[in-house]
Structure formats: C-alpha cells, structure tokens
Amino acid sequence: MGQQLNWVKSASRWRSNSSHWDNLMKDIIREEDRNLTKKSTKIPKKKRSLRGKLEENPNTPTSLIRSTSADHSSLGNFEENPSGFIPGHRKSRSIGFLSKTKKEKKEKTEIIFPPIFGSALEDVMKRQALTDPDSTIPQVVAVLLTYLGRDDVVKTHGIFRESGAANHIKEFKLRVDCGEKLEISQFDEPNVAAGLLKLYFRELPEPLLTFAPYSSFISFQNRNPSKEEFVMVIGGLLHEIPALNRKLFVALFRLLCLVSKHSSENMMTDANLAIVWAPTLLRNKAETMASAVEDSRTTTLLIQNMICYFEDLLPLLE
Numbered sequence: 207m208g209q210q211l212n213w214v215k216s217a218s219r220w221r222s223n224s225s226h227w228d229n230l231m232k233d234i235i236r237e238e239d240r241n242l243t244k245k246s247t248k249i250p251k252k253k254r255s256l257r258g259k260l261e262e263n264p265n266t267p268t269s270l271i272r273s274t275s276a277d278h279s280s281l282g283n284f285e286e287n288p289s290g291f292i293p294g295h296r297k298s299r300s301i302g303f304l305s306k307t308k309k310e311k312k313e314k315t316e317i318i319f320p321p322i323f324g325s326a327l328e329d330v331m332k333r334q335a336l337t338d339p340d341s342t343i344p345q346v347v348a349v350l351l352t353y354l355g356r357d358d359v360v361k362t363h364g365i366f367r368e369s370g371a372a373n374h375i376k377e378f379k380l381r382v383d384c385g386e387k388l389e390i391s392q393f394d395e396p397n398v399a400a401g402l403l404k405l406y407f408r409e410l411p412e413p414l415l416t417f418a419p420y421s422s423f424i425s426f427q428n429r430n431p432s433k434e435e436f437v438m439v440i441g442g443l444l445h446e447i448p449a450l451n452r453k454l455f456v457a458l459f460r461l462l463c464l465v466s467k468h469s470s471e472n473m474m475t476d477a478n479l480a481i482v483w484a485p486t487l488l489r490n491k492a493e494t495m496a497s498a499v500e501d502s503r504t505t506t507l508l509i510q511n512m513i514c515y516f517e518d519l520l521p522l523l524e
Contacts, residue, residue: 321383322346324409327450342453346382350403351461353390360464361471362396366404366482370397378402407458408486414455416447417491424501427508433518436511441522456523463516480510 320329322344330344338345353359375398382388393399407414415423426439444452462483466476484506490497512519 317380317383318385323379323383323406324411326411327454328448331450342450343457344406344454346388347403347406347454347457349388349390350393350399350406351457353393353399354396354403355461355464359396359399360461361468363472365396365465365472365474366400366479367474368397370395370399370401372401374398375401375405379405404482404486407483413487413489414451414458415444415488416451417489419443419446420488420490422446423488423508424504427504427511433515437515437518437522440508440512440515441519444519444523452523456520459512459516460520462513466513476510476513477506479513480506484509 320333322330327344331341334341334345341348354365359365374395378388378392378398379402422443423440426443431439444455447455462476462479465472465474466479469475469478484502485498487509488505490501
C-alpha cells in the first residue's frame with residue numbers, strides 16, 4: 207500500500223514537472239516567434255553621416271561642422287543627381303558625361319578619318335568637296351578667318367601673340383575632328399579663335415609654303431631685295447607651291463595684312479606677326495635645332511615682307 211502511494215506521488219510529481227516543462231518550452235517558442243517577427247519588420251537604422259556624428263559631439267568645433275560637406279544624403283538618388291556633384295564643395299566638379307549612354311558618348315567623341323587637324327590639305331579638301339564642291343579652303347579655316355576679320359575682333363590687343371585658353375582650343379579641335387561644322391556665333395573669345403587657327407597650320411604635315419622652295423626663299427631673302435624685286439621673285443616662287451596651298455596663303459595673308467593695318471590698336475605690326483607665324487609657315491624638311499636658329503632671322507624677315515607687300519603680291523596670285 208505504501209509503495210503504491212509513493213508511486214502515485216511520484217507519477218503526480220512527474221506529470222506536474224512534465225506540464226511545467228511543456229509550458230516552459232511553449233514560452234520559449236513564443237518568445238522566439240516574437241523575436242523573429244520583430245527582426246523581419248524592423249526598419250534598418252540609417253547610417254549617420256560624418257556631419258551628424260560631429261554634431262552629436264558637444265566638443266566638436268562649429269567651424270569643423272560647417273566645413274564638412276561630404277554628407278552623402280545631399281546627393282540624392284542617381285536619377286536626381288546623375289553627375290555626382292556635391293553642392294557647396296569647392297573641389298567637386300559635375301561630370302556631365304556620366305549621365306550619357308555609351309552610344310551617345312561614342313557618337314560625340316568618334317573622330318572621323320582622316321581628321322581635319324593634322325591631315326594633308328589635299329585630303330581635307332577632297333573630302334570637303336563631297337559636300338561643298340565650291341569651297342577653296344577648309345571650312346574651319348574659313349570660319350576662323352571671317353570671325354577674326356571682324357572690326358571688333360581684328361583690333362584685339364596682342365591678337366595671335368597672346369594665348370587663348372588651351373582647354374577651349376582643344377575642345378574646338380575635337381569637335382571639328384568629330385565632324386562638326388563650326389559657326390561664327392560659337393566664338394566669343396578672339397584669342398581662342400586665333401589659337402585654333404595657328405594650331406591648324408602648325409599641325410599640317412607639310413608647312414603651308416611647303417618644303418620644296420625653302421632654300422630658294424632663304425637664299426633670295428638673304429640678298430636683301432628691293433620691294434619690286436621681292437614682289438616679282440616671290441610671286442614667281444609662290445606659283446611653285448600647289449594651287450590649294452596658294453589659295454590658302456592668300457586667305458591667311460589677307461587677314462594678317464588687315465591685322466597689321468590696325469597695329470596702332472592691337473600692337474601687332476607686320477614684324478610682330480612675322481615672329482609669331484614664321485616658324486609655322488616655313489620650315490626646312492631636314493631642319494635641325496642649329497639650322498632653325500641660323501635661318502630664323504631670314505624666315506621672319508621673309509614673312510614680314512610677305513605681309514607688308516601682300517597687296518602688291520595679290521594680283522600675281524589670283
């Protein structure tokens with residue numbers, strides 16, 4: 207009887223413990239479910255910006271907080287701010303091409319072949335004849351000469367001597383080499399247009415006056431000819447260069463002559479213009495540093511006389 211009673215008590219105690227264990231396990235499971243629910247619905251905490259962290263610190267100097275402009279929240283999303291420009295940041299630059307597609311960028315920067323700059327004059331004119339058969343000089347040169355010959359531009363102080371913004375000149379060159387036809391209205395800085403014109407002639411594979419008559423030009427100028435001799439002999443030598451070069455010579459020197467006539471305003475006499483243009487227009491094919499220095503005075507004087515006597519040369523060239 208005693209053993210049965212003990213067994214009943216043990217069984218009762220076991221059932222009580224088992225029930226308590228079951229309840230405990232249920233409580234644990236319910237708690238885990240609640241935690242999982244919280245994790246799944248919890249909104250990720252936004253990362254604090256550097257500016258925010260500095261503002262929370264009472265010891266941070268106010269000047270440091272004001273100078274901190276690297277808060278990425280000011281950038282917005284990509285659609286709103288495709289350039290990645292940080293407002294108020296002095297060193298930041300908007301990179302516009304980031305918003306363009308690869309196809310658009312390729313179309314904008316694909317250089318036609320052969321390019322205008324650096325190609326032989328004959329090749330450029332052959333291609334230009336397909337769309338403009340009546341043209342006699344490259345289109346970009348014609349536009350630049352027209353712009354630089356305007357009354358308000360030709361009087362610019364130091365024209366051809368003072369440099370234009372190199373990045374603007376480079377941009378115009380790229381646009382021309384990509385097939386764009388420039389317009390006069392696109393220019394508002396005379397020194398940029400003058401720099402682009404000089405760059406075109408400087409990058410010709412063969413100088414405008416060509417290599418062939420170089421020694422004849424030099425030997426004749428060293429004789430210190432009179433005006434009449436100069437006009438007659440140089441007029442004949444200019445007929446030895448190709449017709450395309452001669453037409454371009456006339457167009458260019460018409461402008462240089464005009465510039466020299468306004469030397470009282472622009473300070474560019476025929477001598478100053480010759481210093482700028484001689485190394486570009488006349489070179490020896492077998493030129494060395496020593497020969498260039500030795501001939502520099504003669505070539506400069508030759509170009510100066512061509513500008514000075516251009517109106518007398520013109521009837522022999524047209």
